[in-house]
Amino acid sequence: MDEGDQITITLTVDGLTSGIFYASDTDFAGGTAITGTDFRDALRGNTHLHGNTLGPYRVGDLSNFQRFNILADSQPEPDETIVLPVPRVNTAHPFHSTTDTFAYGEPLTITIRASDGYTPTPSFSIAVDDADTAEGDTAVFTVTLGGSAPAGGVTVDWAVSGAASASDYTVTGADTDGTLRFTALGSQTLNFAITDDAASEPAETIIVTLSNASAGSTIGTASATTTIAESDQPSARTLTVTGPATLTETDSGVESGNYTITLSRTAFSSATDVTWTVSHGTTVDADFVAATDRSGTVSFAASDTSQTFTLTIAGDDLNEAAETFSVQVSVADATADGGAAYGSPATTTITDDDTLTATLSGGGDSVAEGAAASLTVTLSGATHTADVVFNYNTDDAAGSLTL
Numbered sequence: 001m002d003e004g005d006q007i008t009i010t011l012t013v014d015g016l017t018s019g020i021f022y023a024s025d026t027d028f029a030g031g032t033a034i035t036g037t038d039f040r041d042a043l044r045g046n047t048h049l050h051g052n053t054l055g056p057y058r059v060g061d062l063s064n065f066q067r068f069n070i071l072a073d074s075q076p077e078p079d080e081t082i083v084l085p086v087p088r089v090n091t092a093h094p095f096h097s098t099t100d101t102f103a104y105g106e107p108l109t110i111t112i113r114a115s116d117g118y119t120p121t122p123s124f125s126i127a128v129d130d131a132d133t134a135e136g137d138t139a140v141f142t143v144t145l146g147g148s149a150p151a152g153g154v155t156v157d158w159a160v161s162g163a164a165s166a167s168d169y170t171v172t173g174a175d176t177d178g179t180l181r182f183t184a185l186g187s188q189t190l191n192f193a194i195t196d197d198a199a200s201e202p203a204e205t206i207i208v209t210l211s212n213a214s215a216g217s218t219i220g221t222a223s224a225t226t227t228i229a230e231s232d233q234p235s236a237r238t239l240t241v242t243g244p245a246t247l248t249e250t251d252s253g254v255e256s257g258n259y260t261i262t263l264s265r266t267a268f269s270s271a272t273d274v275t276w277t278v279s280h281g282t283t284v285d286a287d288f289v290a291a292t293d294r295s296g297t298v299s300f301a302a303s304d305t306s307q308t309f310t311l312t313i314a315g316d317d318l319n320e321a322a323e324t325f326s327v328q329v330s331v332a333d334a335t336a337d338g339g340a341a342y343g344s345p346a347t348t349t350i351t352d353d354d355t356l357t358a359t360l361s362g363g364g365d366s367v368a369e370g371a372a373a374s375l376t377v378t379l380s381g382a383t384h385t386a387d388v389v390f391n392y393n394t395d396d397a398a399g400s401l402t403l
Helices: none
Strands: 006-012 021-024 039-041 053-057 062-070 080-084 108-112 123-128 132-134 138-146 154-161 169-173 179-182 186-194 204-211 223-229 237-242 246-248 254-264 272-280 295-300 306-314 323-331 340-342 346-351 356-361 376-381 389-393 398-402
Touching: 123 204, 123 223, 132 186, 138 154, 138 204, 138 223, 179 186, 237 323, 246 254, 254 272, 272 306, 295 306, 323 340
Parallel strands: 132 223, 237 340, 246 346
Antiparallel strands: 006 062, 021 053, 039 062, 080 108, 123 138, 138 186, 154 179, 154 204, 169 186, 204 223, 237 254, 254 306, 272 295, 272 323, 323 346, 356 376, 389 398
8 A cells, every 4th residue: 555545444254154243343453554643544533443343244244344544744664564453253242143153364464655755774684594504515694785775885794603613614605704795785695615524523503693784774684593413423432341351369469450441433522531440249349459449530532442541459368269350431421422332341350379288297107006196287378268178088087177
C-alpha cells in the first residue's frame, strides 16, 4: 500500500455448520506504523479498534469488517507495517448460538511502502554459508552492503577471533588486509580454506566481526561464526604396561625392575599424567623398598608413545615361597582427548634366593647294643618363616622332628 490509499479488510469464516456467532475486533498487535499518524479507521476515525462487536455471522457469511485510510505526509520514511490480529469469537454475546469450535488464522500484515524521497542508510551485514566447516573445506563469509548506493564509496573493517589459529586456515577473497571497500550496493566474500592436518585437536571456531563502518553507513549483523569440525579425532587409544616376568630377591640388597607404558594407536595431544599402581597378589608392602615403589606417575608429553618407570623390591634372608604382584595404569579422565582403554596388567613373580640347608650329625660310627644314639639336625642358611618338619626312619622305628 502507498500513502494516501484506502484498504478494506475482509473477515472470512470457513466451515461454520450451524447457528450464529458474534466477534469482537481487537487492538493492533505490533507493526512499525503509528496509529493516527500513519493510518486510521476510515469509518469511525478511530486510531485503533475498541472491542467493537462484529456480526452476526451465519453459514457462508463474509464481512468487510474494517477499512483503513493510509495517511499521506511529507516525511521521508522507510517501509512501515500494520499488524492486525483476527477478531475473536464472543461466546458471551446473548445471541451466540453456534456450538462449533473455532480456530484462528495468522494476523494480517499490511506494508506501507516508503515514499517522499526516503533514502535508506547504507548498512553492512555479514553471514557465513555453513555454521560447521570440515577440515579441507572452505567457509565462505559474505559481507553485504544494503540500503542506498553510497556516494564516493564506503568501507568497513573486519577481524578474526575465536579458538582457531592462523595456521588453521588461509584467507582469500576481495580484500584480505582487514578492510572491505564498496563503491556500490552488493556483496563481497572472504573465503577461509580450512587446513587439513593430521593433528588431533578439539573443534575450533572462526568468528569474523565487522567494525568501523565509514561515516554515513551502519552495521546491521556484525559477526558470523563457523566451527571447524575436527576430522582427526583419535580412535580409542589403549594404555598397556609391560615388565619383567620375574625378579629375584637378594639377601640384603635390592632388585629393580623396569616397566614400560605403551600407547597404542594415537598419542595424547597434550601433556598427560599416567598413574601406575601395584596390586598385591601374595606380596605385602614390606616386599617393596618404599611407598614410591608401589605407585607413581609418569608424564607423557604430546606425541609421546611410551614411557618407562622403575620399581624396587626389598631383599631379606627369609626362606619363603615365590610371591606375585601386578602393575596397572590409569589416567585421571579416561574420556578426555579421545578416550583411553587399558590393557592387561603386568604380572611379576618374586623368586627367593634364600636356601635352607639341613645337616645331620652325632651318634658316632657305631653304637653298642642297648645304648642310645643321639643325632643332631642343624638348619643353616636362610631364616625360615614357618615350621620345618623332618621325617626319619630306622630299621625298627619312624617319626618326625619339627624345628
